[in-house]
Amino acid sequence: MAEEKVIFQFDGDRTMEISSGKVAKLANGAALVRLGDTIVLVTACSGAPREGSDFFPLQVDYREKYSAAGKFPGGYIKREGRPSTKEILTCRMIDRPIRPLFPKGFFDEVQVCATLLSADGVNEPDVLAMLGASVCLMLSDMPFQGPIGAVRVGLVDGKYVINPTRAEMENSKLDLIYAGSPDKVIMIEGEAEFVTEAQMREAMYAANEAIKKQCAAQIELAAKAGRPKKEYKLFPVPENLQKRLEAVCADRIENVCTIPGKEDRQVAQNALLADAREKLRAEFADMSDADFLLETAKGFDDFIRTVTRNVILTKQFRPDGRSITEIRPLSAEVGVLPVVHGSALFSRGETQALVIATLGNDKDAQEFDDLSSPTGLGVKRFYLHYNFPNFSVGEVGRITGPGRREIGHGNLAERSVSKVVPKDFPYVIRCVSEIMSSNGSTSMASVCGATLALMDAGVPITAPVAGISCGLVTGDNGERLLLTDIIGAEDHFGDMDFKVCGTRDGITGFQLDLKLPGIPIDLLCEGMERDRIARLKILDVIEACIAKPRAEISPRAPRLDVVKINPEKIGALIGPGGKNIRSITDETGASIDVAEDGTVKIMASNLDQLNAAKERVLASTAEAEIGKIYRGKVVTVRDFGAFVEILPGLDGLLHISEMADYRVNKVTDICNEGDFVTVKVIDIDSTGKIRLSRKAALKEMGE
Numbered sequence: 001m002a003e004e005k006v007i008f009q010f011d012g013d014r015t016m017e018i019s020s021g022k023v024a025k026l027a028n029g030a031a032l033v034r035l036g037d038t039i040v041l042v043t044a045c046s047g048a049p050r051e052g053s054d055f056f057p058l059q060v061d062y063r064e065k066y067s068a069a070g071k072f073p074g075g076y077i078k079r080e081g082r083p084s085t086k087e088i089l090t091c092r093m094i095d096r097p098i099r100p101l102f103p104k105g106f107f108d109e110v111q112v113c114a115t116l117l118s119a120d121g122v123n124e125p126d127v128l129a130m131l132g133a134s135v136c137l138m139l140s141d142m143p144f145q146g147p148i149g150a151v152r153v154g155l156v157d158g159k160y161v162i163n164p165t166r167a168e169m170e171n172s173k174l175d176l177i178y179a180g181s182p183d184k185v186i187m188i189e190g191e192a193e194f195v196t197e198a199q200m201r202e203a204m205y206a207a208n209e210a211i212k213k214q215c216a217a218q219i220e221l222a223a224k225a226g227r228p229k230k231e232y233k234l235f236p237v238p239e240n241l242q243k244r245l246e247a248v249c250a251d252r253i254e255n256v257c258t259i260p261g262k263e264d265r266q267v268a269q270n271a272l273l274a275d276a277r278e279k280l281r282a283e284f285a286d287m288s289d290a291d292f293l294l295e296t297a298k299g300f301d302d303f304i305r306t307v308t309r310n311v312i313l314t315k316q317f318r319p320d321g322r323s324i325t326e327i328r329p330l331s332a333e334v335g336v337l338p339v340v341h342g343s344a345l346f347s348r349g350e351t352q353a354l355v356i357a358t359l360g361n362d363k364d365a366q367e368f369d370d371l372s373s374p375t376g377l378g379v380k381r382f383y384l385h386y387n388f389p390n391f392s393v394g395e396v397g398r399i400t401g402p403g404r405r406e407i408g409h410g411n412l413a414e415r416s417v418s419k420v421v422p423k424d425f426p427y428v429i430r431c432v433s434e435i436m437s438s439n440g441s442t443s444m445a446s447v448c449g450a451t452l453a454l455m456d457a458g459v460p461i462t463a464p465v466a467g468i469s470c471g472l473v474t475g476d477n478g479e480r481l482l483l484t485d486i487i488g489a490e491d492h493f494g495d496m497d498f499k500v501c502g503t504r505d506g507i508t509g510f511q512l513d514l515k516l517p518g519i520p521i522d523l524l525c526e527g528m529e530r531d532r533i534a535r536l537k538i539l540d541v542i543e544a545c546i547a548k549p550r551a552e553i554s555p556r557a558p559r560l561d562v563v564k565i566n567p568e569k570i571g572a573l574i575g576p577g578g579k580n581i582r583s584i585t586d587e588t589g590a591s592i593d594v595a596e597d598g599t600v601k602i603m604a605s606n607l608d609q610l611n612a613a614k615e616r617v618l619a620s621t622a623e624a625e626i627g628k629i630y631r632g633k634v635v636t637v638r639d640f641g642a643f644v645e646i647l648p649g650l651d652g653l654l655h656i657s658e659m660a661d662y663r664v665n666k667v668t669d670i671c672n673e674g675d676f677v678t679v680k681v682i683d684i685d686s687t688g689k690i691r692l693s694r695k696a697a698l699k700e701m702g703e
Contacts, residue, residue, distance in 0.1 A: 004225040006217045010151070010210045011162040018135050018217055020225045029140030029227070033132040035163060037120035042132030044140050047109035049235065052290060054298050056107055060095040062087050062114040062129050069119040069371040084369050085407055090114075090126045092408045094133045097179035097187040100517050101145040105234035110142065121372040122165045127152045130179055131214060138218050141227040145517060148186060149214030150179040153203045155195065160206040166372055174199070178207035182215055184518025191415040194506030197532055201525045208521065237299040241284060245299045248276045257308045260320040262350055262439045262488060263394060273300045305493040312473045312490075313481055319489045320349070327468070327485045327534050332448070332545035334456040341557040342457025346449035348538075349487065350439035355449030357457040359427040359557040361603040362593040382421045384431040386410030386446055392435040409443035413467070416501035416509025417450045420461040426562050426601055427553075429459060440487040441469040447501050447509075448542060455546045458553040465508055466538040467501035470527040474516065480523060484530050498524065500531035504539060559610040560603045567598040569621035572649045580620055580648065588613040620648040624681050624690050629697050634675045637667050644679055644692055652690030654679055661695045670694070 005019030017034040024030035027043040034040075050057055064087060065080060066073045073080055083091070094114060102110075114129035130150035137144035154164035154172035161168055169175065173193040180186045185204060192200075246253075249272055256272050259265040277296050284292055311317050316324050328349030337343040342357035362381075370378035386409045390397045402410075413433065421429065431453060433446035444467035451464045471486035471494045473479075483490055491497050495516050501509040512524065553559075565573065573594060574581045585592055590604035590613035600617055604610040624630075630646035641655040654677070659670045671677050680697035684690050 004221060006221045006224075008213050008217045010213055014163075016163075016214075016217075018131070018221055020135070020139055020221060027136070028142065029136035029138070031132050031135035031139060031221075032117075033128040033135065035128055036123040037118055038116075038123040038125050038128060039118040040114055040125050040128040040132050041117050042112065042114040042129060042136045044110065044112050044133070044136040044142065046111075046140070046142055049107040049233075050109060052294055053107045053235075054294055056099070056102055057109045058095065058099055058102070059109070059111045060091045060098075060114075060133070061112070062090040062094060062116075062126075064116040064119070064125070064369075064371055066371065066376070068116045069121065069376070071371065071376050074376070085411065086126075086368070086370075088404050088407050089411055090129060092404055093126065093177060093179075093187070093189055094130050096513055097130065097148055097150070098133055098137065098144070098146070100186065100515050101148065103143055103145070103232075103234060105236045106143060106232060107235050108142075108232060112136070116371070119371045122167070123163065124152060124166065124169075124372075127163065127177060130177075135218050135221065138222045139226045141230045143229060143232050146181070147215045147218035147222075148179055148181050148518075149211035149218075150177070151207050151210045151214070152177050153207050155192075155199065155203065160203050162206065162210045174203060176200070176203050176207065178204060178211070180208065180211050181518050182212045183208060183520065185512070185521050185524050186514050186516075186518045188510060188512040188524075191419070191509045192502075192507045193419060194503060194508065196506055197525065197528050200507060200510075200528060201521070204521050204524070237295050237302065241280075241295055242299045242302070244280055244283060245276055245296060246303050248279050249300070249303060253303060253307050254311060257304060257311060258317060258319055258321070265319060265489070269300075269304060273297070276300070308489060308493045309473050309475075312483070313475050313479050316481070318483065318487075320487055322485075324481060325484045325530070325533075327537060328487070330538060330541045332452055332541055334452050334546050339556060341554045342453040342455070342459070344449045344452030344456055345436075346445050346452060348441070348445055348448075348485070350437055351442055351445050352436040353442060353445035353449040354434045354436050355446060355453040356432045356434070357450070357453040357459065358430045358432075359457060359459075359553065359560075360430065361428060361558070361560065361591055362601060363591065364428040364430065381425075382414070382418050382429045382431075384410050384414035384417065384433065384446070384450055386413060386433045386435070386443065388435045388438065388442065392438040392442075409446065412443050412499065412501075412509055412511050413446040413450060416447050416467060417454070417461075417465050419508040420451075420463050420465055420503065421454070422460060422462065425459065426560050427459070427557075429454070438488070440491055441467075441485070441497075441499065443511075444468055444499055444501070448538060451542060452546060455549040456554070457557065458550040460549050463503040463505065464539055464542045465501055465503055466535045466542060467499060467509070468531050468534040468538060469497055469499045470530045470534075471498070472496035472519070472523075472527065482527050482530055484534050495519075496527070498527045498531065500528055500535065502532075502535055504536065558603045558605055559607050560601065561610055561614055563600050563602070563614060563617060565598045565600055565617070565621040566623065567596065569623070570594055570596075570598065573600070573617060573620045575620075575649070584613055584616045584620070588616065592617065616648075622647050622650075624650060624652065624684060626681050626684055629678060629680045629700065631676055631678055632692075634671045634673050634677060637671070637673050639667065642667055642671055642677075644677060646679065646681070646690070646692070650690075652679070652681065652692040654692040654694060658682070658691075658693035658695055661699070 003021040029044040153176040154161040155174035176190045256268040366380040447467035471483040497513040593601045632644040632646035636643040645651040679692040
């Protein structure tokens with residue numbers, strides 16, 4: 001197959017290129033996406049359905065190669081290892097908009113792999129990988145119901161910029177990643193510097209115009225290079241089994257769908273399914289036990305979904321009994337744990353997050369790989385980790401490291417709260433959200449809990465941040481109903497999970513998950529307004545618990561102070577081979593971080609250690625002043641005078657003629673090595689040599 005490509009403009013004179021047929025020719029679908037000199041290869045392959053599967057096994061992988069930026073991987077093994085946080089987050093952003101565009105009952109294995117081949121350090125590759133996923137699926141023979149486009153939108157100097165450069169993003173108030181089809185949004189993700197809902201709406205409409213061009217280009221490329229679409233086997237529940245299952249459960253199904261408590265509701269639904277299986281097993285004796293259990297589970301879940309949605313749409317009756325705009329009962333508590341620097345327990349209905357804040361020094365900052373950085377590394381001074389243990393949903397399972405979901409939820413909470421942490425705050429901050437129980441929107445509970453824990457720790461955040469999720473249920477006849485603060489069942493059976501975080505002044509973070517192949521932008525904006533109203537109510541509860549950050553840093557936190565020294569004195573502070581700074585840290589128990597600009601951060605476990613270390617640092621880096629009196633140590637004796645160390649590593653000449661107001665015959669008549677003498681600085685020449693006088697000091701002190 002010959003190479004085919006489509007080049008199109010998307011923002012002024014800037015162009016983007018999508019192509020196929022040059023590489024990865026054995027993949028079911030393969031595409032190269034290029035913006036500037038950043039190039040991403042995305043491929044799609046498919047395999048047979050997994051035996052006994054009841055879900056669509058879509059796998060998405062995104063990898064950034066150091067070679068793409070002309071760099072070597074760090075560490076002993078010069079090879080890329082496990083995916084970084086950025087790569088995992090990009091995988092999630094690729095997965096979410098393409099997953100709803102496969103037909104129901106399609107269970108073939110599908111794998112989408114995106115690889116960064118060239119990184120110019122100017123254009124971000126993540127949205128290119130998202131676009132490439134749609135392109136390669138359009139080119140494949142799979143039943144992908146696309147195309148979709150993907151762009152990043154920045155707000156720079158009051159203007160919306162499509163796919164801004166890294167330099168432009170440094171001055172942007174908005175980082176919106178938008179995926180959709182023409183006039184329909186499927187997924188958004190990002191963060192903002194307190195933008196309004198109106199600004200978000202304008203940004204999405206700006207993205208939509210670029211999406212139209214991307215989708216048109218994909219249709220053109222697919223016509224040139226795409227494979228014919230195959231007829232794929234779908235795996236719905238057998239129609240006769242579905243009908244009989246619904247008939248057996250009909251008289252009890254609505255009751256078990258509207259039990260308020262999650263655990264009680266699940267117990268009742270399990271009991272109803274078990275009873276239905278017992279009644280139906282004889283009728284379907286030709287099915288194996290495994291097939292019968294699988295198909296009845298799928299059919300029952302479909303029936304629960306249908307009934308739950310119908311009850312919500314027709315009666316506006318939610319599973320836990322709330323109105324469509326009502327928030328679950330809220331509670332907030334701070335200072336719940338001893339020893340830790342800050343802690344909070346935030347609850348919203350059955351969802352509960354325990355968040356712990358820890359303060360540290362620069363050595364505790366999180367380094368991460370950043371191929372676009374000149375050094376290949378980035379540093380975070382505020383980070384939030386999210387843990388979702390099995391007990392939070394009353395289940396058992398393997399205990400492993402954080403999965404993609406945990407990393408994604410933690411990142412959403414992290415970027416939402418980071419906007420209110422002062423950039424000049426000297427401490428490094430780590431928040432850990434431990435989910436105690438889960439029934440919907442634990443990431444939003446983590447945002448609220450982190451805000452409370454930071455204020456409890458005395459971190460001077462600029463404003464409290466809260467987060468809430470809005471759901472959506474649609475009907476076959478065009479009915480649409482938005483739901484404020486969705487629980488787990490409404491997320492599972494509903495069509496949308498739209499999370500928005502922010503302060504009273506604006507939005508700081510957002511994320512949209514959609515099970516539909518797109519919704520109108522204006523409908524999403526209605527959900528955004530619902531989230532805003534609910535957010536203000538949650539902020540009332542947070543501020544009622546703790547109105548503002550504590551006046552002082554937690555007494556459990558280490559003490560920290562920042563001093564500025566002359567950069568030329570850094571060597572004096574460190575000393576030969578680090579001798580001086582090691583001496584200070586060993587003798588005071590403090591830790592010291594020195595920056596190239598002369599900023600010195602001193603951290604100690606208590607105030608006494610901090611003051612002792614600070615005094616030593618200032619003494620080590622102090623500069624002699626003409627006219628000032630010092631108590632110094634004689635370090636060398638010569639016939640013509642003595643050299644006296646008046647500051648650590650800094651000595652001056654005390655000439656024999658300046659030792660006393662009378663004639664001194666021998667230097668040793670006045671001082672010997674190791675003696676301490678009081679001297680006054682009488683001159684510092686252009687080379688930095690210091691002249692001292694004992695007689696001048698004695699005269700001044702005598703007066």
